[in-house]
Amino acid sequence: MSRILRIIVLLLTLSLFVLPAAAQEPVTISFVHIFGGENDTRGAVVQGIADAFMAENPNVIVEVSSPSLDYTELFNNSLLAAEQGNSPTIVQIEEGLTQLAADSGYFTPIAQIASAEQLASLDDMLDVVVAYYTIGGELYSVPWNASNPVLYYNKDMFTAAGLDPEVAPQTFDDILAACAAIDAVKTELEITSCMNIPMTAWLVEQWMAMQNAELVNNGNGRTERTTEVYFESPEMVEIAEWYALMASSGYLTYSGTPNDLNAEGTTFLGKQTAITINSTAGLTLIQRFSTLQGFELGVARMPLPDADATNGVTMGGASLWVSSSATPEQAQAASDFLFFLTNTANDQVWHQNSGYFPIRASSIDALTEAGWFETNPNFAIAIDQLRESVGNIANAGAVVGPSTEVRGILVEALQSIVDSGTAPAEALAVAKQRADAVLADYNAVVGG
């Protein structure tokens, strides 16, 4: 037996030496995104673009993978790996985590990596899209998948309530008026409420931007790290009072779980409400299911708080960040790949196959010429609304380091207004106090 053991030990020792030394010639970059779900065709689109890139650049290997299907999890995993010096070269990061990713120091701003030619090509990108990922005048990441909220409504129910189904509500007041008419025939329509919306800070951020109001101080956190939220501003109070009025009139409902866009889509498609707001990312799905459910779907722009609140919406979605642990060759290859992924041709492919926006003016023009928006008019609504956002501080959107917590507090304020009838002013005052404490704590860590 001892002989056998000896042989095994010998074999094991030998095996240490025969391992192939890693081949060094091609540059390998890794790219992680969240579109790897089993039935998610978007993953295949990304892989297709990566394959095309590798065919053009034989010295670069792009390893595309999707270790997680959730932005938060992907972020946590990638940054834990980064702490161990093992970060993926390119990480897809949700818009809300922009400031945190920048503060972490684990990423190199793309402005420092990209060539002059690549940076010049950014002029073609929509203003608000580029503005979102620019902090202190520097672009940190390459914008990629962009989405927006739009208004969805049930045209059949509008007709039944005596409303013109071709005239969508455009303002908060329009919604109140439409809901008054729909509420009158609530029993006949067999609905629970007139409207349901996802209980999320995202919508509130849009409505602040539309009123040209900043959500946080220091230029929405873009000139310097923010130290104070503007939750008690008149613009925010106006939004909160609309929530209160909608709820107290019995016009508003939600699934009971915050941030659940799927559940709200289900409620609307289940003909339990007449109006909802949801992401354009779900547009294709909602169109398909409304046909199955046998009602005529109306899609309109995100409603305005006031008729004159026309400053435009902010961006939602994610961007692509390059790890600071990448070698210069890897960083260069990563930059080349990212600008290939978002070039005019691939931007169109991505839009047509994912439902996310095209983010370049040139690709929107090309799609318009090809008649894409005539066959898909609902996409045009969402893109027009984003294109008309001029790109100023308010609609660039707020960047906040501890955004998960701050957004969570805002949602709790809305919940307490809608569910327990707390006065908007009181809820917002408490929310501001809590959020400011979180900001102070965060800044103490970053500064210290």
Added chain:
Amino acid sequence: MDSELRFERFWTRAGAVIAAALIGYFVVSELSGLLRLLEWLGQGIATLPSALSVLLAHYASLPLSALILPVCIGGVVGGISTALVAGDARHAAAHRRNIVIGAGMGALSGQILTAALRHCTYALEAPLGETVAGVILTSVSALILLLPIWTLMRRRRSEGTSGYFRRPLLAYGLLAPTLLSLGLFLYFPAAQMVALSLNLRRFPLPQERFVCLGNYSALTVDPIYQTSLLTTVFITVAVVLISLALSLGIAVLASQKIRYAVVYRVILISPFALSPIVTGVLFLALFREGGTGILSFLALQIFGSAPSWLRDPTLARWVIIGASVWNILGFNILFYIAGLQNVPKDLLEAAQIDGATAIQRFARITFPLLSPYTFFLLITNVTYAFYGVYGAIDTLTQGGPPIGAAGQFGGATNVLIYKLYEDGFSPGSPLGLAAAQAVVLFVVVAGLTFLQFQFVERRVTYGE
């Protein structure tokens, strides 16, 4: 006989070859990981000298009071506790020697936690609460090294070596793999977590700021954390009582001699096969609001209005309790059915002959004989209610609905484990505070388990 011997020898060798092949396969396939582990261990060892110099520099810079006080406290605690526990009244000299050793070791051991705290609680400007906590921690720390020493003292006293391993080296060799993995994957991370709880840190920012017991004192004044603690107690008590009572009742019914009893049992036990997350999703399908939840829909059809299952603080708690009870019920029923099968039939028959009613038989015979099962289930259910409800809460309410304006008093279902997870794992959240919560939660659960063993187990009958 000969063939038997050959047979045995063959299988011994075959076993050795298979084991070696498996180990070899593991080593080869996991080579890169193992090398990384070795490299990491090497790096850890390489940092020891610098860590030591940091420690020495720390001690050199200490004010005299911060150095002497904890040493005295540790010494006194060590001396007194040794006299009480391992004192030897028969030999005065040995007694004195033990106390001196105890005091010395206590003074040394007291430094473990105190140095981990960087003696910050002994600083002059430390708040009173932290100073008191520091004294308690030093006293507890004094006992860490003393526990094994007391064992040695007792061993020396009890003559003879029976019951002890003759070759300690071999014993430690055999224990080494277990100790190594425990140390690497349990004790080391636990120690790191305690260290983290003394810092302000926000993942993934690399910055770290030492705040002494600041995270703990922040917890004591945080109304959201207090609500969370009360909510946890409420949900735990409700889940444990309801699930134990219900499962015992169901198990008694399912143990009756009826047709297809096995089928019923399988159906009753099956919810346990679902993870808490799946349970949450199932309950979401029932209780979702806005008209699409099955129960909400039925209520709307029948009564014209549906309760705010998830938006009303009281109802939301009961939905969570319901989901948790339903999830753990199968596990409890399984054990109770097994327990009921072990209740001797002759006892029950004898009681019946003596004229005992069914209720008397259950209360006087079955229930006491089931007490070991009840005790085991009590501990597992308490642990489940503390840790396992996370999945249901995450899918159903996410800690809500908020209590007070903008949730200033926390959330109705924001139990300790959910709050801990949210604080520890959402990007940019206060990691040091989460670590402090983890330490508190561990102390609470460990304390509860200890109390259960102390006070409940005495009433448990294990049979003869």
